[in-house]
Amino acid sequence: MIPTEDILKTLEMVQIENLDVRAVTLGINLMGCADGDSDRMLHKIRQRIHSVAGHLVACCDEVSAKYGIDIVNKRLAVSKISSLLEAHDPSVCLPLAHTLDEAARGVAVDIIGGYTALVQKGFSDGDRRLIDSIPEVLSNTERVCASVNVAGTKAGINMDAVLLMGRQIKRVAELTADKDGFGAAKLCVFANIPEDNPFMAGAFLGPGEPGTVVNIGVSGPGVIKRALERLLESGRRVDLGTIAEEIKRTSFRVTRVGELMGREVARKLGVEFGVVDLSLAPTPRIGDSVGEILQTMGIVKIGAPGSTVAVAMLNDAVKKGGLFASSSVGGLSGAFIPVSEDQALSRAVAEGSLTLEKLEAMTSVCSVGLDMVVIPGDVDAETISAIIADEMAIGVINNKTTAVRLIPAPGKSVGEKAVFGGLFGQGDVVDVRNAGTSSRFVAYGGRIPAPLHSLKN
Amino acid sequence: MNTGTAKYVINVVTRDQVGIIANVSDALFRLGGNLEALSQTVVWGWFTMIVCGTFPEDVAAGDIATAVENAGDYRAIVLPHREGGAQAPGPGEPFVVTVKGDDKPGIVRRLTRCFSEKGINIDDVWFEVHDGQFIVIFRVTMPPAVEPGDLRNELEAAARELNVSLVVRHQDIFVATNSLSVHTRPH
Numbered sequence: 001m002i003p004t005e006d007i008l009k010t011l012e013m014v015q016i017e018n019l020d021v022r023a024v025t026l027g028i029n030l031m032g033c034a035d036g037d038s039d040r041m042l043h044k045i046r047q048r049i050h051s052v053a054g055h056l057v058a059c060c061d062e063v064s065a066k067y068g069i070d071i072v073n074k075r076l077a078v079s080k081i082s083s084l085l086e087a088h089d090p091s092v093c094l095p096l097a098h099t100l101d102e103a104a105r106g107v108a109v110d111i112i113g114g115y116t117a118l119v120q121k122g123f124s125d126g127d128r129r130l131i132d133s134i135p136e137v138l139s140n141t142e143r144v145c146a147s148v149n150v151a152g153t154k155a156g157i158n159m160d161a162v163l164l165m166g167r168q169i170k171r172v173a174e175l176t177a178d179k180d181g182f183g184a185a186k187l188c189v190f191a192n193i194p195e196d197n198p199f200m201a202g203a204f205l206g207p208g209e210p211g212t213v214v215n216i217g218v219s220g221p222g223v224i225k226r227a228l229e230r231l232l233e234s235g236r237r238v239d240l241g242t243i244a245e246e247i248k249r250t251s252f253r254v255t256r257v258g259e260l261m262g263r264e265v266a267r268k269l270g271v272e273f274g275v276v277d278l279s280l281a282p283t284p285r286i287g288d289s290v291g292e293i294l295q296t297m298g299i300v301k302i303g304a305p306g307s308t309v310a311v312a313m314l315n316d317a318v319k320k321g322g323l324f325a326s327s328s329v330g331g332l333s334g335a336f337i338p339v340s341e342d343q344a345l346s347r348a349v350a351e352g353s354l355t356l357e358k359l360e361a362m363t364s365v366c367s368v369g370l371d372m373v374v375i376p377g378d379v380d381a382e383t384i385s386a387i388i389a390d391e392m393a394i395g396v397i398n399n400k401t402t403a404v405r406l407i408p409a410p411g412k413s414v415g416e417k418a419v420f421g422g423l424f425g426q427g428d429v430v431d432v433r434n435a436g437t438s439s440r441f442v443a444y445g446g447r448i449p450a451p452l453h454s455l456k457n
Numbered sequence: 458m459n460t461g462t463a464k465y466v467i468n469v470v471t472r473d474q475v476g477i478i479a480n481v482s483d484a485l486f487r488l489g490g491n492l493e494a495l496s497q498t499v500v501w502g503w504f505t506m507i508v509c510g511t512f513p514e515d516v517a518a519g520d521i522a523t524a525v526e527n528a529g530d531y532r533a534i535v536l537p538h539r540e541g542g543a544q545a546p547g548p549g550e551p552f553v554v555t556v557k558g559d560d561k562p563g564i565v566r567r568l569t570r571c572f573s574e575k576g577i578n579i580d581d582v583w584f585e586v587h588d589g590q591f592i593v594i595f596r597v598t599m600p601p602a603v604e605p606g607d608l609r610n611e612l613e614a615a616a617r618e619l620n621v622s623l624v625v626r627h628q629d630i631f632v633a634t635n636s637l638s639v640h641t642r643p644h
Contacts, residue, residue, distance in 0.1 A: 068626035
C-alpha cells in the first residue's frame with residue numbers, strides 16, 4: 001500500500017508543480033515509401049503515416065486520462081527525408097514537405113520532424129536537394145521541422161555545410177519576416193545528432209532505429225524547483241551535495257512518470273518502446289523554468305559567474321536520478337536552456353546579464369546548445385555560420401550533442417523582442433558582438449578533421 | 458479450525474497512550490492466545506486496533522473481552538471467526554480518487570454511493586479536515602466491467618454539485634513515482 005504522504009507528494013507534483021509528459025514522439029521509418037514515381041511515393045507516405053499514427057493522439061489521451069497527467073505534445077519523427085530525395089529532382093521537395101505537413105495534420109499532430117540530412121562528412125545529391133529546399137519548405141509549411149547534422153566526433157566539422165546552414169537560417173528567417181523569423185525556430189543544426197531524440201525541432205528517426213518506435217520526453221523543471229525550495233525552507237543544513245541529491249531524487253520521480261506512460265502508449269499502439277529522454281524541458285509558463293532552478297540554487301542573475309557550474313551540477317544530477325528510474329534512456333537527456341521558451345532565461349537576456357558568450361559556455365556542460373536564441377536580423381550569414389562552428393566544436397571535442405537554433409529576427413535589433421507564441425514563447429534580441437569579423441575563416445570551407453580521442457587535457 | 462482451539466477477532470478502542478498493545482497482548486497471552494494478525498490506527502487521538510488470534514477451546518469470547526477491558530481503560534468487541542462469509546472484492550484495476558474542498562456534511566456519503574452502485578470496492582480511505590478544508594483519498598478497485606471514463610464523469614459531476622475538486626488516477630502512477638517498482642502488478 002502506498003503511504004498517504006507519498007500520494008499527496010505525487011499529487012502536488014502533478015497539480016501544482018507542472019509535472020507532465022512533455023512529448024510522446026512516434027518514430028516512423030518511411031524508407032519503404034521510396035519510389036521513382038513521385039506521386040506514388042507521396043501517396044505511400046500519406047498511407048504509411050496514417051496507418052501507423054492514426055491512433056496516436058487517441059492512445060495518448062486515453063493513457064493521459066488513466067493517470068491524470070497531461071501528455072503535452074504528440075509528435076512524429078520520420079526517417080531522414082534526404083534519402084527519399086536521392087532519385088528525384090528538386091521540384092519534389094516542396095510537395096513532399098506538404099505531404100508530411102498534411103499527414104501530420106490528418107492525425108492531429110502539431111509537429112513532424114525528419115526533414116533531415118546528415119552531412120558531417122559530405123553531401124549526397126539528396127542531402128543537397130533537401131538543404132537547398134529548407135527555406136522554401138519551412139516558410140510554406142506549418143508543422144514540418146528540419147534538422148541538419150554538420151559535425152560529429154568521429155567525422156569532424158563539415159565547414160561547407162556550416163557555411164551553407166548560416167545562409168539557410170538567414171533565408172528562412174527572411175521568408176518568415178512577418179512572424180519575426182519564426183521559420184528559423186523549426187530548424188536545428190547539430191553535431192552528433194541523436195537518432196532517438198523525441199524533442200523538436202531536432203527529432204528524426206535514425207537509421208539504427210526500429211521501423212516504428214515511441215520515444216518519450218519528460219519534463220519537470222517546476223517539480224525540481226519546488227523540491228529545492230522545500231529543501232531550503234526545511235531548516236536542514238544544506239550544502240551543494242544535498243541539493244544535488246534532492247535533484248537526483250526528484251528526477252527519479254519525473255522519469256518514472258515518462259517510463260510508465262510511454263510504455264503504455266507504445267503497447268496500445270503496438271509499436272516498440274524506445275527511450276525516455278531525461279531532458280529538463282522548460283516552457284514559457286512561470287514556474288516551469290530551468291533558469292528559475294538556477295536562481296533557486298543561488299544564482300540570482302543568470303549569466304553571472306557560477307552559472308556554468310550550477311547548470312553542470314543540475315545536468316549531472318538529473319541524469320543520475322533518471323538513469324536509475326528507467327532501463328532505457330536516450331535522446332538528448334540533459335537540462336535544456338532554450339532562451340525564448342524559458343521565461344527566466346528570457347528575462348536574463350532582456351536585463352543584459354545573460355550574453356551569447358555565457359550561453360555558449362553553459363552549453364558545454366548541459367544540453368543541447370544555443371537554442372531558441374533571437375539575434376539581430378542584420379547579422380550576416382557568415383557570422384551565423386561562425387556561431388554554428390563554435391557550438392559544433394564544443395560537441396565534437398567533448399563527444400556530446402550540441403545544436404544551434406538561432407532566429408535572426410528580420411528588422412529587429414538589441415532591445416527589441418521577437419514574439420512566437422505558444423511553447424516557442426518570446427525572446428529579447430541577444431547582442432552578437434564582433435559580427436562580421438569571422439567571415440574569412442568560415443569562407444575557407446572544407447572539413448575540420450575529427451579530433452584526437454586520447455591526450456584529453 | 459484446529460482441534461481444541463478457536464479463532465477470535467478482537468476490536469479494541471481507547472484514548473491513545475503508550476503501552477496499549479503491550480497490555481492487550483499480555484492479557485491475551487495469559488489466556489493462552491496466539492496472535493496471528495494485528496492492525497492499528499489512531500484518529501483524533503482515539504486508538505483502535507483489530508487483532509485476530511487463536512485461543513484454547515475453553516476460552517469464550519466474554520473471557521477475552523473481560524481480560525482486555527481489565528488490562529486498562531479499554532473497550533473491546535470480540536467475535537468468533539469462521540472461514541468464509543466475507544465478500545472479497547473481485548478482480549479489477551486499482552485507482553486512487555482524491556477529493557479536496559470546503560468541509561460540509563454529505564461529501565463522503567455522496568461519493569461512496571457512486572462507488573457502491575458500480576460495485577467498486579473501497580480498499581482503503583484516508584480523510585482529514587484541516588482549517589475547514591478537507592481532503593479524502595479513496596483507494597478503490599475498479600471491476601473490469603466499469604469503464605474508468607464513465608466513473609470519472611459521474612464522480613466529476615458529483616464533485617461539481619458538491620463544489621469540491623476531484624481527481625481519479627490509476628494507482629500505478631503513485632507506485633512508479635514512489636517505489637522501485639513501476640507497476641502495481643506485473644503486466
